[in-house]
Amino acid sequence: VQALVKAKLSQSPRLWLVTNGAQPVPSNNLVILGVAQSSLWAMGKVISLEHPELKCVRIDLDPQQTIKTQAEVLFQEIWSEDKEDQVAWRGDERYVARLVASRHQQGISQQQGDATTQKPLCFREDATYLITEGMGDLGLLVARWMVDKGAKHLVLLGSCSPDDANSQKITELEMAGASVVVEQADASDVESMTRVLYKIEQSNIPLAGVIHSAGMLSDGVLQNQSWSSFEQVMASKVKGAWHLHQLTQNQPLDFFVLFSSVASLLGSPGQGNHALANGFLDGLAHYRRGIGLPGLSIHWGSVAQVEEVAERGADVSLQKQGMGVISPTQVLESLELLMSGSDIEVGVVPIEWSAWQERVAQWPFLADWQETTQTTSEISKSEFLLKLNATAPNERRSLLVAHVRRKFALVLGIHHPESISLETGFFDLGMDSLTSVELRNKLQTSLDCSLPSSLAFDYPNIQSLTDYLEKTIILPSDDTGSESETPETILDKDSLELESSESLFSEINQLYENEIDMAVDEAIGQLDQLLE
Ligand SMILES: NC(=O)c1ccc[n+]([C@@H]2O[C@H](COP(=O)([O-])OP(=O)(O)OC[C@H]3O[C@@H](n4cnc5c(N)ncnc54)[C@H](OP(=O)(O)O)[C@@H]3O)[C@@H](O)[C@H]2O)c1
Incomplete structure (x- = not known):
């Protein structure tokens, strides 16, 4: 790539x-x-x-x-x-x-209320459960839930020793009646993992379940990624999961749960390595089930109040992509349902489908999911181009400027597009390589053309980007400028102007209120000048 x-x-x-x-x-x-x-x-x-x-x-x-x-x-x-x-x-x-709805699509709480026949999940008192990432936020959340549901012997594995806050949580687990062994081990290191599993075997409290949750992020768009960043992200997920699989495959486990991510279900720009690592977990869950062993891979969406996600602003970025955040309670409700069921690979992701129209329209994977969304998005796909073509040539540039401004504002979460100066550099306004890819993709879709991936670097402000788009998109198809004005062309021009005023009305309908105010103020200013 x-x-x-x-x-x-x-x-x-x-x-x-x-x-x-x-x-x-x-x-x-x-x-x-x-x-x-x-x-x-x-x-x-x-x-x-x-x-x-x-x-x-x-x-x-x-x-x-x-x-x-x-x-x-x-x-x-x-x-x-x-x-x-x-x-x-x-x-x-x-x-x-094809993405298909799981049996749990009606909503977790509702399902739980209805599921009178389903036995409540409980854990065995006489068995050991291993959680990798046991000292991470999700790991400790799950550990507490397991203890509340009867687990008495936990092994929590992390690459570092627990900090004060997590030590406190571990003490609380012990006070709730569990014996907790903290193992400092690198999940990607086969010798360390062999040692941990040997110790469990020696304890005479057999291992009955694994939750593999260890992971780390090293985000960046693929064109800037390095192999070492891939190796880091893959270590805990790919190597760690494989060691766990190999070292436990001869033991009769009740469950083998892998914490995967929405990144491997739907993709996530800037997270190629994370998607790849989680894709292996999904494959491993299927592989294990194929050979008769337990296996469940859960594509989690963004979980609220999980430090790394909050600090990195991933919540905001996911919300911009039309995804909501899952509460810790929903994580546990989902786990309860999924671990009691027979699914192999499931996504737990709140999605605002209206924000997904572009992808639903183009991606066959989602074709069976929301046919209604698809129909509307197909109609609106080239709406801007239709509008542009229907606009008088001398007004097209301003339409294009407004369009580029709006797309840029959307990508960066800027609430007032009109406040973006034409000359200020994109990167001075907070753009990074990931958002540069998003801007390029949004323009590609709305202008129905192919644009270079270095677009925002080559044309780093609204002015130069519009110049470029005008040259490549508008001028090649614009042959009206060179024609001399005959009565017919004047007639055509009039009808064009009529069409363009219609298109301007529809453009006005889409303007933000303050944009309309500014445009009205500007027009009144011009009239005042004329009157003077
Ligand atoms: N939180 C979310 O919103 C979210 C969303 C989708 C998927 N997930 C998945 O859910 C899992 C937990 O997420 P989280 O947010 O709770 O993660 P987190 O707080 O960042 O914790 C990651 C944990 O993984 C451990 N770890 C990393 N590499 C390891 C290795 N080689 N060996 C042993 N332990 C290792 C770390 O241990 P040390 O700190 O000791 O190094 C840390 O405890 C991850 O697999 C993540 O991909 C999370």
């Missing part, structure tokens, strides 16, 4: 990510032999968001087929014209990925 971006090719090539037996499909053979490649699919979602121009497609080939057949299928897919971007082949069957 980095090489493709650097190459600055005039026409973007298409990107196919090809895996072999990495996706679970409803076929006879449920074991995903290519589990190690499953994470690539999640990163593909981030590639699609950060670089829509690459039209990234994921194809999973059937490992049971001969290489020749696999090559033929791949050839056929590459020349296929269809819009599917997540495809798996098993035998002669072609599968496409």
Whole structure:
């Protein structure tokens, strides 16, 4: 991806990510032999968001087929014209990925009220439960919940010793009747993990369940990412989960829960490594279930009051993406439901679908999810271009300036777009590489064109960006300027002006109140000058 971006090719090539037996499909053979490649699919979602121009497609080939057949299928897919971007082949069957509602879609509290037949979840007194990230916010939240539900022996694993606040929480667990062993160990280090599991075995209180929650973030858009940042993020999730799987696979566990993220379900710009690491957890849950072991991967959305998320402003960024925040109580309610059920991979994410119109319209993965949203978004997709084309040529630039300003304001969360000066640099106003990608993508969609990923760097303020867009988007299709004025063209111009005043009315309808006030003040000022 980095090489493709650097190459600055005039026409973007298409990107196919090809895996072999990495996706679970409803076929006879449920074991995903290519589990190690499953994470690539999640990163593909981030590639699609950060670089829509690459039209990234994921194809999973059937490992049971001969290489020749696999090559033929791949050839056929590459020349296929269809819009599917997540495809798996098993035998002669072609599968496409779709997000579907889980049985719990009605809302957790409501479901719990209705679920009279479901046995309440409880934990065994005579068993040990291991929580990696046991000293993190979510880990301690879950530990407390498990103790309240009967767990008596916990092993909390973290890479550092607990700080004062967490030591206090651990003391509270002990006062509630649990014996708590704190293990300082790196989940990605096989020797440390072997030692921890050996100690549990020696305690004669058998391990009955694992919650793998360790993780860390090192965000950045893919074009600026480094391999070392990928390694750091993958260490606890990928290596840690694999060690846990291997070291416990011969023990009769009641559950093996993996804390994944919405990043691997829906993609998350600027979190390619996080999505990739969590994609492995999702694949591992399917792999384990395929070989008859327990496995559940939960794509959590942003959890409220979890320090790292709050400090990094991820809540705000997720909300801008149309996602809400889950309360700690909802986390526990969801865990209760999911750990009592039989799902393998589930998302727990509050989503404001109206903010997702662009993606719902374009992404087949969401096609079965909200058909009504899709219909409206298809209609509105090129609304701005229609408006631009219907506007008199001499008024198009100001329309474009207002449009670029609004998109920039939206991406940066600026409430008064009109306050953004045309010459002030985007980066002086708080833009970073992630928001530069968002701005480029928003303009690409609304202008229905392909734009370079270095757009905000090459044209770093509203003025220069509008100049560029005007040259590339408006002028090539604008052949009216050179025509001499004949009665017919004057007539055409009049009708154009009529259309343009209609389009201006619809533009005015979309203006913020203070923008209207400013425009009215400006017009009155001009009239005053004329009268003088
Ligand atoms: N919080 C959210 O909003 C959210 C959303 C989606 C998914 N998740 C997932 O849920 C899990 C917990 O999230 P959180 O926000 O509670 O995380 P957190 O507070 O940042 O805690 C991360 C924990 O992971 C531990 N850890 C990191 N690398 C480790 C390693 N190699 N070995 C052992 N422990 C390691 C850290 O231990 P030390 O501090 O001792 O290093 C820390 O306790 C993560 O996997 C995260 O991806 C969280």
